[in-house]
Amino acid sequence: MLRSAHLTRLFVAATLLALAVAAARAAPVRTEHVEAELVSERTALVPGQPLTVALRLAMQRGWHTYWRNPGDSGLPTTLAWKLPQGLSAGPIQWPVPQALPVGPLMNFGYEGEAFLLTEVTAASGLADSKLVTLTGRADWLVCKEICIPEGADLALTLPVASVSDADPRWAAPISSARGALPQALQGFAVSAVGVGQELVLTFTPRKEASDPGEAYFFPYKAGLIEPSAKQTLLRDGDAWKLTLAVANQRVGEFARVAGVITSSRGFAGQRAATLDVPLGGSIVAGTAPPAIATVPLALPADTSASSLGVALAFAFIGGALLNLMPCVFPVLSLKVLGFATHGGGRATMRLHGLAFAAGVIASFWLLAGALVALRAAGAQLGWGFQLQSPAVIAALAVLFFVMALNLSGVFDFGRLIPSSVATWDAKQPFLNDALSGVLAVVIASPCSAPFMGAALGYALAAPREVTFAVFTSLGLGMALPYLVLAFFPKWRARLPRPGPWMQRLRQLLAFPLYGTVLWLAWVLGAQLDNDAVLRLGVSLLLIALALWAWQSRSAGALRGWTVAALAGVAAAAAVVWPVVAASTPTAASQSTSIDSGGWQAYAPERLSTLVAQGRPVFIDFTAAWCVTCQVNKRLVLNSSETRDAFTRSNVALLRADWTRRDPAIGQALAALGRNGVPAYVLYRPGRKPLLLPEVLQQSTINDALATL
Amino acid sequence: MIFRSFAFALALGAAQAVVAATAGQSAPNFQLVDTQGKAVQLSDFKGRYVVLEWTNPQCPFVRNHYNTRNMQALQQRWGERDVVWLSIDSSNKSSGEYMKPSKLDLWMHSQGAAQKAVLVDDDSTTARLYQAKTTPHMFVIDPQGTIIYAGAIDDRPSTRPDDPPNARNYVQAALAQATDGKPVATSNSVPYGCSIKY
Numbered sequence: 001m002l003r004s005a006h007l008t009r010l011f012v013a014a015t016l017l018a019l020a021v022a023a024a025r026a027a028p029v030r031t032e033h034v035e036a037e038l039v040s041e042r043t044a045l046v047p048g049q050p051l052t053v054a055l056r057l058a059m060q061r062g063w064h065t066y067w068r069n070p071g072d073s074g075l076p077t078t079l080a081w082k083l084p085q086g087l088s089a090g091p092i093q094w095p096v097p098q099a100l101p102v103g104p105l106m107n108f109g110y111e112g113e114a115f116l117l118t119e120v121t122a123a124s125g126l127a128d129s130k131l132v133t134l135t136g137r138a139d140w141l142v143c144k145e146i147c148i149p150e151g152a153d154l155a156l157t158l159p160v161a162s163v164s165d166a167d168p169r170w171a172a173p174i175s176s177a178r179g180a181l182p183q184a185l186q187g188f189a190v191s192a193v194g195v196g197q198e199l200v201l202t203f204t205p206r207k208e209a210s211d212p213g214e215a216y217f218f219p220y221k222a223g224l225i226e227p228s229a230k231q232t233l234l235r236d237g238d239a240w241k242l243t244l245a246v247a248n249q250r251v252g253e254f255a256r257v258a259g260v261i262t263s264s265r266g267f268a269g270q271r272a273a274t275l276d277v278p279l280g281g282s283i284v285a286g287t288a289p290p291a292i293a294t295v296p297l298a299l300p301a302d303t304s305a306s307s308l309g310v311a312l313a314f315a316f317i318g319g320a321l322l323n324l325m326p327c328v329f330p331v332l333s334l335k336v337l338g339f340a341t342h343g344g345g346r347a348t349m350r351l352h353g354l355a356f357a358a359g360v361i362a363s364f365w366l367l368a369g370a371l372v373a374l375r376a377a378g379a380q381l382g383w384g385f386q387l388q389s390p391a392v393i394a395a396l397a398v399l400f401f402v403m404a405l406n407l408s409g410v411f412d413f414g415r416l417i418p419s420s421v422a423t424w425d426a427k428q429p430f431l432n433d434a435l436s437g438v439l440a441v442v443i444a445s446p447c448s449a450p451f452m453g454a455a456l457g458y459a460l461a462a463p464r465e466v467t468f469a470v471f472t473s474l475g476l477g478m479a480l481p482y483l484v485l486a487f488f489p490k491w492r493a494r495l496p497r498p499g500p501w502m503q504r505l506r507q508l509l510a511f512p513l514y515g516t517v518l519w520l521a522w523v524l525g526a527q528l529d530n531d532a533v534l535r536l537g538v539s540l541l542l543i544a545l546a547l548w549a550w551q552s553r554s555a556g557a558l559r560g561w562t563v564a565a566l567a568g569v570a571a572a573a574a575v576v577w578p579v580v581a582a583s584t585p586t587a588a589s590q591s592t593s594i595d596s597g598g599w600q601a602y603a604p605e606r607l608s609t610l611v612a613q614g615r616p617v618f619i620d621f622t623a624a625w626c627v628t629c630q631v632n633k634r635l636v637l638n639s640s641e642t643r644d645a646f647t648r649s650n651v652a653l654l655r656a657d658w659t660r661r662d663p664a665i666g667q668a669l670a671a672l673g674r675n676g677v678p679a680y681v682l683y684r685p686g687r688k689p690l691l692l693p694e695v696l697q698q699s700t701i702n703d704a705l706a707t708l
Numbered sequence: 709m710i711f712r713s714f715a716f717a718l719a720l721g722a723a724q725a726v727v728a729a730t731a732g733q734s735a736p737n738f739q740l741v742d743t744q745g746k747a748v749q750l751s752d753f754k755g756r757y758v759v760l761e762w763t764n765p766q767c768p769f770v771r772n773h774y775n776t777r778n779m780q781a782l783q784q785r786w787g788e789r790d791v792v793w794l795s796i797d798s799s800n801k802s803s804g805e806y807m808k809p810s811k812l813d814l815w816m817h818s819q820g821a822a823q824k825a826v827l828v829d830d831d832s833t834t835a836r837l838y839q840a841k842t843t844p845h846m847f848v849i850d851p852q853g854t855i856i857y858a859g860a861i862d863d864r865p866s867t868r869p870d871d872p873p874n875a876r877n878y879v880q881a882a883l884a885q886a887t888d889g890k891p892v893a894t895s896n897s898v899p900y901g902c903s904i905k906y
Contacts, residue, residue, distance in 0.1 A: 072841045072903060073841055073899075073902055074902075074903070075865055075866070075867075102903045102906075103903065103904075105903045105906070141768075141867075143902070143903075145804050145905070147768060147769075147903075149768050149867040248730065249730045249858050249896060249899075251896045686833070686837070687831075687833065
C-alpha cells in the first residue's frame with residue numbers, strides 16, 4: 001500500500017515534469033509577420049507568489065508592433081486573459097519603445113523581439129499538483145509600409161506546485177526584460193511648464209549628475225504631445241531642459257505630463273525612466289493659431305520605394321557611363337592602347353577582359369565592404385569621400401604625374417623597376433589587367449554620373465546584401481566595354497592596328513593626365529591653400545628630375561645618377577610631406593569657397609529659418625573636386641540669366657561645399673536620397689522639395705522656378 | 709534606420725508656417741482633381757457642410773468601415789441632406805499603396821460608396837495642409853468654412869467588424885448636433901488607423 005502510494009506520487013511527479021517541459025516547448029503561433037507565444041519565467045505556479053509570464057512577439061525583419069501609445073498611427077497590442085478560477089493577471093508591463101519614423105509621422109513600438117510582461121498570481125488556496133492552463137487572446141497590428149491586423153489564441157499550461165525552478169529557456173530573457181522596464185526617475189526634480197506651443201521639461205539633479213546625452217520622451221497619452229516633433233535637450237545651468245511640442249490637433253485636458261524619458265547616456269544612470277508631473281504655465285495649441293506649426297516637408301522619392309531592380313539597372317548604366325567621365329577617360333584610353341598591343345589568341349583576349357572586369361568588381365566590393373563598415377561605425381561619408389583627404393589628392397597627383405611622364409617618354413618602367421619585377425610583371429599580364437581595373441575604380445570615384453547618385457543613395461540606405469548587389473552592378477557596368485571588346489573580336493578589329501602611331505598616341509595621352517594633375521592641384525588649393533599647391537608643384541618638379549636622372553644612369557656614371565635620383569625623390573617627399581600630413585579640416589573656413597552673387601554657405605539652421613519665413617530656397621551641393629559641379633556653376637548657375645531669375649522669384653541661395661568632409665552636408669545629401677555631388681534642390685513653400693538633374697541647363701532652372 | 713532618421717530630422721528642420729487644421733480654425737482651401745479628372749476646390753462648397761474623409765483602400769481600418777457598410781451609410785445619409793462628402797487618397801505616388809485614379813474609382817464603385825467625389829492627392833500636399841495622419845482621419849467643416857470636428861471616425865480604434873456599428877461615431881454626432889443648431893460635444897479626438905503614406 002505504502003509502496004503503491006509512493007509509486008503513484010512518483011508517476012504524478014514524472015507526468016507533471018513531462019507536461020511542464022511540454023508547456024515550455026509549446027509551439028509558438030506563427031502568423032504572416034509575427035511569431036507569438038506565451039512564455040513563463042518559472043516552471044510552476046506557486047500559490048500566493050507572483051509569476052512573470054510574457055507575451056513574446058517576434059516580428060519579421062522591418063515590421064513593427066506598437067507600444068501602449070502607438071504615436072501618430074497604429075494600435076497598441078492587446079492581451080485579453082481567460083484564466084481559471086484562483087488566478088489573476090496584472091496589466092501589461094510595457095518595455096521601453098523605439099521611436100519609429102514613418103515618413104513625416106512618428107510611431108512608437110517594437111521591432112525585432114518584444115517581451116510584454118504580465119504578473120500572474122495564484123490564490124494561496126489553489127490546490128497543489130494541479131495543472132492549470134492560462135489562455136489569452138492577443139491582438140496586434142503589425143506594420144511595415146502596410147499594416148496588417150493579426151491575432152492569436154495562446155495558451156500556457158503550468159503545474160501548481162509548492163516550489164518552482166527557473167525555466168531553462170525563458171527565465172533569462174524574461175528577467176532581463178523585467179530589469180529593463182522603466183522605473184520612476186531617481187535623483188532629479190522634474191517640472192513641466194507650458195509656453196504657448198511648447199512645453200519644457202526641466203530636470204534638476206539633486207546632486208552632481210553627468211550629461212544625459214540625447215533624450216527622447218514617450219508620452220503615455222496620445223493627442224497631447226506631437227509625436228513627430230523634434231525633441232531637444234539643452235543644458236541650463238545645473239539643469240537640463242527638454243523642449244516638446246504641444247500636439248497640433250490637441251485632444252482633451254492636458255493637466256499632467258506622464259510617460260517614459262529615455263536618454264543615450266542616462267539620467268544618473270537611468271537610460272529609461274518613468275515620470276508623471278503636473279503641467280504648469282499655459283499652452284495655446286489646438287484652439288489658437290500657432291506661430292509655427294511643424295508641418296514636415298515630404299522628401300522626394302523615398303529611396304525604399306525604388307525597387308531593387310531599378311537600382312541595379314541604374315547602377316549598371318551608371319557604371320557604364322563612368323567610362324565616359326573625364327576622370328576615367330585617360331584609363332580607358334590606356335586600356336584601349338593595351339588591347340591594341342596585347343595581341344595573342346582569342347582565349348587570351350577574353351582572359352584579359354575577364355581579369356580587368358574582376359579587378360573592377362573586386363575593388364567595388366572592397367568599396368562596398370568599406371562603405372558597410374564605415375556606415376556601421378556611423379561615419380557620415382559619401383561617394384567621392386576619398387577625395388576629401390588632401391593626402392589622397394596629393395598621392396593621386398604624384399601617381400598621375402609619374403604616369404604622364406612615362407607616357408611622354410621621360411623614363412621607361414622597364415628601367416625604373418628592377419628587371420626581376422619587370423619580368424614578373426610581364427609574366428603576369430592578367431594580374432596587370434586586374435590592377436588596372438582597380439586603378440580605374442579609384443579614379444572614377446569623383447565622377448558621380450547622373451545615374452550614380454540615386455543608386456548609391458539607395459545602396460547606402462539599403463541592407464548589406466543590397467549594397468553589395470548594387471556595387472557589383474556598378475562594377476559590371478564599368479567593365480562592360482572591356483568585356484565587349486574582349487568577347488567580340490569583330491568589334492575589336494575596328495580598333496587601329498599596332499604601328500608607329502602608337503608611340504605618338506602614347507605621348508598624346510600624356511596630356512589628359514597632365515590636365516588631371518592640374519585639376520588635382522587646384523582641388524588641393526581649395527582644400528588647403530596656395531602654399532600646398534606650390535609644395536605639390538615643387539615636389540612634382542623634383543620627381544621629374546629624379547626620374548630623368550634615373551633614366552640617365554645607363555648613359556653616364558651609374559652611381560652618381562642613382563644618388564641624384566634618390567636624392568630627388570627624398571627631396572620631393574620632404575617638400576610635399578606637410579600637405580600629406582595635413583588633416584582634413586572640417587569646413588572650418590567655408591568662406592573661401594563661397595563667392596559673391598548672393599550665395600550663402602549652407603547650414604541646416606539657415607535652411608530651416610529661410611523655409612520658416614516662407615522663402616523659396618535653392619541649394620547647390622558642390623565640391624571643388626567635382627567637375628560636373630564646376631561646369632554647371634560656370635555655364636548655368638553663374639549666368640546673368642539665372643541670377644536674374646533667382647532674384648525675380650526671391651529665391652534664397654545656399655551653397656553646400658563638400659570639398660572637405662562635412663557631416664551636416666553628408667546628412668543633408670543622404671536625406672535627399674543622394675550620396676554625392678552635384679545635387680541641386682529647390683525648396684518650395686508648402687510643397688515638396690524639387691530635386692533637379694545633375695547636369696543643369698538654363699531651361700532646367702527656369703522650369704523649376706516656374707513651379708513656384 | 710539611420711538614414712530614415714536623417715530624413716526625418718531634415719523634414720522637421722524644414723518646418724513651414726501654417727495654421728493648424730483643428731476644430732475652431734477655418735479650413736484651408738485646396739484644389740485637387742477627382743478620379744473622374746474633374747478639378748474640385750473646397751471653396752466651391754461654401755455655404756454647405758463638408759466632410760473630408762482621408763481614405764486608402766489598402767488600409768485594414770478603412771476596409772473595416774467599408775466592409776461593414778458603415779462608411780457608405782454615413783455618406784448616403786448625409787449626402788441626402790446636402791452635405792458634401794469628399795474622400796481623399798493622399799498616398800504618395802512613390803508609395804507602394806498608391807492606386808491609380810481609375811482603380812481607386814473602381815474600388816469605391818464596387819463598395820457602393822456614395823461620396824460626392826474621390827480626390828487624388830498623390831503628392832500628399834493636402835494631407836500636409838490638414839496635418840492628416842491616419843486613414844481614416846475625418847474633418848467636418850461648417851457652411852462658414854470653420855472646422856467643427858477633427859479626428860477619428862469613432863471611439864473604437866480597431867479593425868473588428870463588430871465595432872463600427874456599435875461605436876460612438878463622432879462624425880455622425882458632429883453633423884447631427886451642428887445641423888440641429890447645437891454645439892458639437894466632441895470636436896477633437898485622436899485619429900486612429902494606418903499612417904498616411906506620405
